[in-house]
Amino acid sequence: MAAGSSVGEDRARLTSRLGLRDDAVVLVVGWEDDGDEELLDSVSAHTAEVLMGDADDVVDAVLVWWRDDDGDLADGLLDALSMLDDNGLVWLLTPRPGRTGHMSAAEVKEAVQVAGLQITSSISVGADWQAARLTAPKSGR
Secondary structure, three states: OOHHHHHHHHHHHHHHHOOOOOOOEEEEEOOOOOOOHHHHHHHHHHOOEEEEOOOOOOEEEEEEEOOOOOOOHHHHHHHHHOOEEEEEEEEEEEEOOOOOOOOOHHHHHHHHHHOOOEEEEEEEOOOOEEEEEEEOOHHHO
């Protein structure tokens, strides 16, 4: 097996771990040049459509790329939720510790709570980024 196909298979598995179905419409918010291009390519290859930035459509998932200098995270999450289908997924992608733009776990947790969400799982999505799955608490549904 060629090294490239192994990387491609790893990215396909990562997209699957994110819970993104092949028929999903995914909104990407906060994308900049420092984002993980391979992850974005994988999401594009394994979902129905990827919308960048502002969109008017309801989506199945939102990938929110956020850095410590991007402004108020709670506001950014609330904006992302406004585009999300009732059963949709929100993944918050932040730089890993030691990387430019890293946010402390306490900062992230506070913003997530202010937005009325909770972190249900976290995964590594590359050398520079980590992802946290966010959901509304069950009592709030």
